[in-house]
Amino acid sequence: MTRKERNWLFAALAAVLAACVLKFALWGYGFLAYGLFGAAALIAFFLLMDRWCAGGTKFPRILRSAAAYALAFFCVVLALTEVVIIQDKDADKKKGVSADYAVVLGAGVNGTEPSRSLLARLQAAKKYADEYPEAVLIVSGGRGAGEQVSEAECMKTWLVENGVSEERVIEETQAESTRQNIDFSAAIIRTRTPDYSGKVCIITEGYHVLRARMFAKDAGLDAVAVYGNTHLPVLTVNYYFREAFAVWYYLIKR
Secondary structure (H helix, E strand, O other): OOHHHHHHHHHHHHHHHHHHHHHHHOOOOHHHHHHHHHHHHHHHHHHHHHHHHOOOOHHHHHHHHHHHHHHHHHHHHHHHHHHHHHHHOOOOOOOOOOOOEEEEEOOOEEEOEEOHHHHHHHHHHHHHHHHOOOOEEEEEOOOOOOEOOOHHHHHHHHHHHOOOOHHHEEEEOOOOOHHHHHHHHHHHHHHHOOOOOOEEEEEEEHHHHHHHHHHHHHOOOEEEEEEEOOOOHHHHHHHHHHHHHHHHHHHHHO
């Protein structure tokens, strides 16, 4: 084994070790862990291809080249998607985000307490509620595995405890996905205000804004967005990495 091969093998082992830590020792980093497992598998694949190519036959060279081009294409598309996601989150800052209704998208609940991701959204919602005191907040999210209360109930409790009037907060407790968050909240808005045509503010996290805006457009809402941040760099990378695949899935399935 050459020195170069040993270095790549150590890199693959380091990726596997880091992935195991993210997947099994920490919570919320699963998608980044899968990415590291995938990177380790790719390193192993190309090391094997290099060994196979050394035999002088033509087929492994063709296979290796095809895999390299496919990987390069994937990386370019991933990078472009991330650029769009990052740029879109601040699209509404200049034109304003005032709205009659604000929909706060749910995230995980740890028992009865908001997860770090949900807390970031709630802090953004509290700031929005203070800045626009006439806005009605719709908190959307059902009850998932390991959650003692629905995401909506957890959010309303937190907002009321932090000074938002209970009358301003409407619970939507059935949604199990981002699309349902938007669709079910849109139904509540139209029940309260038939033929509503004003703006709706979506409150979520930065990585989530683009897809939330897509779902809002599908639901016939004129949406603007504000967002909160978890302020944990590695966790943020995990969320942005995962979101690129979610956007691709949406574009394929729509």
